[in-house]
Amino acid sequence: GAGVSQSPRYKVAKRGQDVALRCDPISGHVSLFWYQQALGQGPEFLTYFQNEAQLDKSGLPSDRFFAERPEGSVSTLKIQRTQQEDSAVYLCASSLGLAGHSTQYFGPGTRLTVL
Amino acid sequence: GQQVMQIPQYQHVQEGEDFTTYCNSSTTLSNIQWYKQRPGGHPVFLIQLVKSGEVKKQKRLTFQFGEAKKNSSLHITATQTTDVGTYFCAGDNTNAGKSTFGDGTTLTVKP
Numbered sequence: 694g695a696g697v698s699q700s701p702r703y704k705v706a707k708r709g710q711d712v713a714l715r716c717d718p719i720s721g722h723v724s725l726f727w728y729q730q731a732l733g734q735g736p737e738f739l740t741y742f743q744n745e746a747q748l749d750k751s752g753l754p755s756d757r758f759f760a761e762r763p764e765g766s767v768s769t770l771k772i773q774r775t776q777q778e779d780s781a782v783y784l785c786a787s788s789l790g791l792a793g794h795s796t797q798y799f800g801p802g803t804r805l806t807v808l
Numbered sequence: 809g810q811q812v813m814q815i816p817q818y819q820h821v822q823e824g825e826d827f828t829t830y831c832n833s834s835t836t837l838s839n840i841q842w843y844k845q846r847p848g849g850h851p852v853f854l855i856q857l858v859k860s861g862e863v864k865k866q867k868r869l870t871f872q873f874g875e876a877k878k879n880s881s882l883h884i885t886a887t888q889t890t891d892v893g894t895y896f897c898a899g900d901n902t903n904a905g906k907s908t909f910g911d912g913t914t915l916t917v918k919p
Contacts, residue, residue, distance in 0.1 A: 728909075735812075735896050735909030736851065749906055784850060797841075799850040 697800035699785050705806045706775045714770045714803045718787030725768050726797060727760055728784040736784055742768060743791065775807045810835045812899050814910035822918050827884040829913035831897035838900050840873055840880045841907065846893045854882075854895075887917050 698717045706712050718725050724743055728736035729752075738752040744765035753760070757775075762768040772779055782804050786797040811834040821827050831840065839858045843851035855864055857873035857880060864871045870883045880899075884891055894914045898907035 733911070735814075735898070735911045737909065738906050741906060751906070786851075796853045796856070798853065799843075801850050 697785055697787050697798050699783075699800040699803050701803060702801060703804050703806075705808065707808055708776060709774055711771065711773045712775055712805065714772075714783050714805070716768045716770070716785030716787075716800060718766065718768070718785070719789075719798060720766075722787035722789050722798075724788040724791060724795070724797075725762055726786040726788075727768070727770050728786065729754075730782045730784055730802070732781075739770070739783075772805075775805075777807050780805055780807045810899065810901055810908045812897060812908045812910040814897060814913050816913055817911065818914050818916075820916045820918065821887050823889060824886050827887050827891070827915055829882050829895050829897075829915075831880045831882075831899070831910055833878045833899045833901070833908075835878070835899075835901045837877050838902065840877075840900070841898045842871060842880075842882055843896045843898065843909075844893050845896065845912070849893075851896060884915075887915070889917050889919055891915060892917050 700715045726741050727739040730736045740760045741749040742762040745762050757773045759771045782802040784802045785800045788795040788797045813832045815830050841856045842854040845851045855871050860877050861875045862873040868885045872881045894912040896909050896912045898909045900907045
């Protein structure tokens with residue numbers, strides 16, 4: 694594809710609901726990252742995949758957050774029992790090579806609002 | 809853990825004036841990247857610096873990486889209205905891609 698795509702672009706959830714956010718990286722990109730960006734702040738690292746392997750999940754804020762990339766392409770970030778502090782923009786980025794060695798291309802993000 | 813600080817938080821300039829944003833890390837970095845995010849948009853990669861003391865230029869933009877690899881700066885000469893946005897630095901101290909972003913400097917340019 695032309696770039697990284699994410700869906701939905703906007704999601705409103707009631708507190709306690711589960712949500713699933715999808716990321717379609719650029720075709721052929723090995724590395725995939727998820728970030729959380731609160732209003733007025735920089736993106737914060739959540740997790741990193743190299744192909745289908747989740748190599749780093751140290752940024753996931755709690756065990757309510759779960760990410761997968763089962764076939765090494767599309768990735769899903771799932772948040773269970775959403776809380777108001779989960780409200781943020783969730784950004785996905787992909788890069789052609791290994792992490793730290795190639796440019797990250799960001800998707801447009803999913804803006805999650807938890808009421 | 810690693811912290812990355814950026815100053816100033818906001819900068820308002822008249823079109824044609826210069827602009828500089830500074831980035832400081834609490835730890836020595838393997839590399840540093842700079843991104844630009846337009847209002848309502850997503851971060852767009854500008855450049856990556858790897859070597860101590862490295863200086864790179866992109867037209868009116870000049871990027872520097874400090875000798876100690878703990879600080880960096882982005883300087884824009886003769887700002888234009890198209891330069892408006894938030895500029896983020898992101899530092900990686902592991903070379904494993906887990907970058908820590910600063911909170912950005914938001915630039916506004918008055919025509």
